[in-house]
Amino acid sequence: MDHSHIFIIVIELMGTIAFAISGAMVAVRCGMDLLGVIVLGVVTAVGGGMIRDIVLGNIPSALTDPIYVLTAVIVSVLVFLLVFFRRKILSDGFHPLYARLIEAMDALGLGIFSALGVLTGIRNGHLGNTFLLVFLGTMTGVGGGMLRDMMAQVPLQVLYKRIYACASIVGALSCTLLYPRFGEAVALFVPLFLVLIIRLLAAHYRWDLPRIPRE
């Protein structure tokens, strides 16, 4: 296993941890029990990558390499324990912090997986196909959170959140364009920061896309 491969795995584990936290916290919020929290954490963390691998016709890497699921399970259990024993504190005015933590973790996972989806597509020999790569990146980025929201039956972030899908597309597109000239590291970190900045600015300044009020 060469250096660049280890580097990718470390980044992928970071994304897994971020998405597992966001999934587990949504589950906690919905009043699920420990198993529910673990299931939702795992689905959020590995769901996007599984969709990507299935679309590419590969057996999902989450199934052949246990490390991602194990990481997501451990993280979900930790989140559960933390909230379980700190419930008191959480209910005494820390709610905005709580919501912000979900949002930050979600933005981090979104950035990491949007870029990793593109790189996986390139590794599968689709370097020339910009459109396919951007689609793969976006699907990997938003897929886990989409499954999370559909399973928890809360409004889908990708449909209602300020420029959520948009951030993922920008991340995937920049990764696709940067890779041929600057290589893997740049094609990973620039999109990652782009997505993070877009999401956090959007949340902070409450950027709104035009929207038609509900009838």
Place this chain on the structure above:
Amino acid sequence: MDHSHIFIIVIELMGTIAFAISGAMVAVRCGMDLLGVIVLGVVTAVGGGMIRDIVLGNIPSALTDPIYVLTAVIVSVLVFLLVFFRRKILSDGFHPLYARLIEAMDALGLGIFSALGVLTGIRNGHLGNTFLLVFLGTMTGVGGGMLRDMMAQVPLQVLYKRIYACASIVGALSCTLLYPRFGEAVALFVPLFLVLIIRLLAAHYRWDLPRIPRE
């Protein structure tokens, strides 16, 4: 590219447009912003075909050929702009028309994709397998709308609408039976009109299948 291939692409684009309109209008109704409208329009338009291609073990054609996604994006943006600038009008008594337009577009897409699903199955060498072809056609027909309703978290048409799945099955079955004797064109248009007629008659005469009232 031969004539028959162009012909299929034109029909497929018509289905894409019809489903993108229906998806975008559901999104507008749920109060989503521009990006949400685009995402739901695209998912509705290409979702059924993607499920079909994944089941067949192919990379989804929506990912290798950008024209379908691009069409769905443009249509969704147009729907959004139209509703955005005509909101006043829409809220002044045009609601029945609005609901009827979603229904008509949905019926058109249902007919087109039910037939195209069967033809794709035949192109993949499953001509003899009637059951598989009907299943593929139905899945392609109802898949996009199913994903749309699951993502928007509105009641699934395929589960609650008068003979919705039924129309799709009739379309797929007639396409399967007509193709060997009459070729592609007949196997496309007859099912298309059958589905349209069934759906519109069902809507007009409020045909009801037996139903057990909610407890």
Place this chain on the structure above:
Amino acid sequence: MDHSHIFIIVIELMGTIAFAISGAMVAVRCGMDLLGVIVLGVVTAVGGGMIRDIVLGNIPSALTDPIYVLTAVIVSVLVFLLVFFRRKILSDGFHPLYARLIEAMDALGLGIFSALGVLTGIRNGHLGNTFLLVFLGTMTGVGGGMLRDMMAQVPLQVLYKRIYACASIVGALSCTLLYPRFGEAVALFVPLFLVLIIRLLAAHYRWDLPRIPRE
């Protein structure tokens, strides 16, 4: 077709019937019409196996062999007719029985499909990969019910029910461990009874995993 193959098919049909009943009854409860009941019965019965086959890169066996879908259709129609003509009785105090029947059928299907998912993975040459096999078994076990709940838009059993996923994991793991030493029959029946016992004890004694109350 040898003996062991027929034996597997019989067990698979039992699981199909159990899950079709549970799916059809959820549909009846939600006030769906006959077609909706059939669609939900079929999805619940063949959904888990379809996800498993797609993950493994095979064309879903439910599509190549009509017997499973046909069985699910017939069972769903029977459930519908039974409830339709016995509505009176059902509404006069039989509700607990009704809920318990869904639960028992669901537990039976869960046990059967958790084990069958593992055996399918072994038949596809993944004997050595315990993690993959357990994941395949669990996905086959909980997948149909998950799709059912997502489509019917009721809270997902796998997320909220006492040790639901847990039972499936125990079933899949025991099947994986028993197969190499004791062969197919033991690897099917022991997990099946384990899952049934866990689920029924959990329901009876109202075993609860730790849970954080909804805010």
